[in-house]
Amino acid sequence: MDDNTVIIGEIKRLLGDRPHLAYVRSFGCQLNVSDGEKLKGLLKKMGYGFTEDESAADLIILNTCAVRENAEDRVFGIVGSMKKLKELKPSLIIGIAGCMTAQSHVAEKIKKSYPQVDFVLGTSAINGLPRLLLDCLNGARFSADIAEYDDFSAEVEQVRESSFKASVPIMFGCNNFCTYCIVPYVRGRERSRRPEDIISEVEGLVRDGYKEIMLLGQNVNSYGNDLGGEMSFPQLLRRLNAIEGDFWIRFMSSHPKDASTELIDAIFDCEKVAKHLHLPVQSGSDEILRRMNRRYTAEKYLSIVDDIYSRDPDFSLTTDIIVGFPDETNEDFEATLAIMERVRYDNIYSFIYSKRTGTKAAEMPDGISEEEKGQRMRRLLEVQRGISTEHYKRFIGRRMRVLADDVSKKREGYVTGKSSEFIIVEFEGDSSLIGQFVEVEVTEAMNWAVIGRRIQK
Numbered sequence: 001m002d003d004n005t006v007i008i009g010e011i012k013r014l015l016g017d018r019p020h021l022a023y024v025r026s027f028g029c030q031l032n033v034s035d036g037e038k039l040k041g042l043l044k045k046m047g048y049g050f051t052e053d054e055s056a057a058d059l060i061i062l063n064t065c066a067v068r069e070n071a072e073d074r075v076f077g078i079v080g081s082m083k084k085l086k087e088l089k090p091s092l093i094i095g096i097a098g099c100m101t102a103q104s105h106v107a108e109k110i111k112k113s114y115p116q117v118d119f120v121l122g123t124s125a126i127n128g129l130p131r132l133l134l135d136c137l138n139g140a141r142f143s144a145d146i147a148e149y150d151d152f153s154a155e156v157e158q159v160r161e162s163s164f165k166a167s168v169p170i171m172f173g174c175n176n177f178c179t180y181c182i183v184p185y186v187r188g189r190e191r192s193r194r195p196e197d198i199i200s201e202v203e204g205l206v207r208d209g210y211k212e213i214m215l216l217g218q219n220v221n222s223y224g225n226d227l228g229g230e231m232s233f234p235q236l237l238r239r240l241n242a243i244e245g246d247f248w249i250r251f252m253s254s255h256p257k258d259a260s261t262e263l264i265d266a267i268f269d270c271e272k273v274a275k276h277l278h279l280p281v282q283s284g285s286d287e288i289l290r291r292m293n294r295r296y297t298a299e300k301y302l303s304i305v306d307d308i309y310s311r312d313p314d315f316s317l318t319t320d321i322i323v324g325f326p327d328e329t330n331e332d333f334e335a336t337l338a339i340m341e342r343v344r345y346d347n348i349y350s351f352i353y354s355k356r357t358g359t360k361a362a363e364m365p366d367g368i369s370e371e372e373k374g375q376r377m378r379r380l381l382e383v384q385r386g387i388s389t390e391h392y393k394r395f396i397g398r399r400m401r402v403l404a405d406d407v408s409k410k411r412e413g414y415v416t417g418k419s420s421e422f423i424i425v426e427f428e429g430d431s432s433l434i435g436q437f438v439e440v441e442v443t444e445a446m447n448w449a450v451i452g453r454r455i456q457k
């Protein structure tokens with residue numbers, strides 16, 4: 001950091017008094033968005049302001065995601081189109097950050113085919129941004145920093161996108177090597193942040209009026225495995241729950257193989273922990289789960305679900321599902337639909353399998369056509385629409401506590417927010433409610449949200 005202070009001073013001197021604007025766009029998961037907020041934190045220190053308009057920017061950073069091919073294609077498309085911007089403004093600096101940069105074939109491709117890119121910054125090298133920028137400002141043609149300094153980039157101050165919802169990474173990397181997934185290759189092995197750093201960050205956020213704290217990790221249930229028994233994830237939840245203030249704690253993601261009774265106890269015991277669990281199932285077929293290296297069976301998964309429903313039959317669950325894993329048979333797919341019907345998720349995030357170079361699944365034979373995969377996806381979405389419409393009816397007539405998020409884009413004069421159960425709730429109101437907890441009585445269920453009436457206190 002000391003080094004950075006000197007470099008940041010130098011950059012400020014070079015930039016001078018003229019206002020400089022940065023455009024930072026994040027393409028990936030919440031962890032990626034959180035990294036983007038850190039990049040902005042560093043840029044702010046260097047004296048940059050921010051713009052949403054690429055053509056007004058002096059600096060563009062694309063903070064990328066590698067999890068599926070279409071995410072990468074989008075970035076390549078955008079970088080391609082930026083050639084023009086650079087011709088119009090030769091002093092423009094363009095950088096690529098995020099998970100794509102950690103794949104050597106991608107970094108090579110950027111360097112070779114996209115001369116408009118000035119620098120490449122790896123996910124563990126966020127603190128290297130000032131150094132790279134200084135090189136660029138001093139006229140370097142291309143610089144890259146994908147070193148693994150680690151993380152404790154974690155402690156970089158963020159420029160947060162929201163004034164009432166905050167993401168707090170609690171760990172980095174992943175040890176699970178699900179066979180389809182690139183994340184362990186681009187994010188490295190699991191590293192837990194120090195508990196006291198997390199606790200003081202959350203305390204600070206609560207003091208600053210934040211109402212929702214989202215704890216982030218690829219598998220939060222293995223938090224602390226590298227801390228020698230000092231603190232587990234359920235213990236961390238209890239510790240954060242003890243912080244005074246009116247706020248919610250959310251977290252994601254939970255790997256089913258590590259979802260313990262202690263975790264479920266903590267969710268039910270801690271009044272600030274939201275009553276919702278995102279528990280990615282990926283598939284309902286044991287054979288596919290085995291080939292995905294998920295290390296649980298459908299039966300084991302359902303035993304967790306049953307434990308939760310035995311404590312609260314209305315508890316809200318959401319999941320991730322992959323459609324069309326290599327050689328997924330019709331029977332495998334039917335098993336996925338069956339587990340959806342059995343669990344009755346409030347919402348699912350579903351993805352058509354995307355082959356990622358370097359992963360084990362990329363080597364597996366795949367006889368299923370893209371057309372068939374598309375059909376399965378449409379069927380899955382249809383089944384889920386039916387489930388949500390039915391399942392959301394359980395909330396009618398009930399009171400929900402909602403954190404108001406924004407004005408509704410669908411209904412004039414309405415505000416939209418999320419309940420503790422992570423259900424979208426829309427109710428009459430105006431923008432003055434944004435960022436506040438509101439009590440709502442649910443009057444109607446749709447397949448994407450519930451509609452309610454605000455209860456005046």
Ligand code: SAH
Nearest residue numbers: 180181218253280320321322351352353354
């Ligand atoms: N660590 C998180 C997931 C991060 S990626 C977890 O395990 O829950 C988010 C989701 O993207 C995954 O749950 C999976 O459903 C999906 N995904 C990951 N790799 C994929 C691939 N190659 N093709 C399609 N979907 C993928």
Ligand code: SF4
Nearest residue numbers: 174176177178181183
């Ligand atoms: Fe990817 Fe599996 Fe790790 Fe999630 S748990 S990031 S799906 S390897």
Ligand code: F3S
Nearest residue numbers: 028029032065066099
């Ligand atoms: Fe997230 Fe995409 Fe990286 S899902 S961890 S930004 S590959």
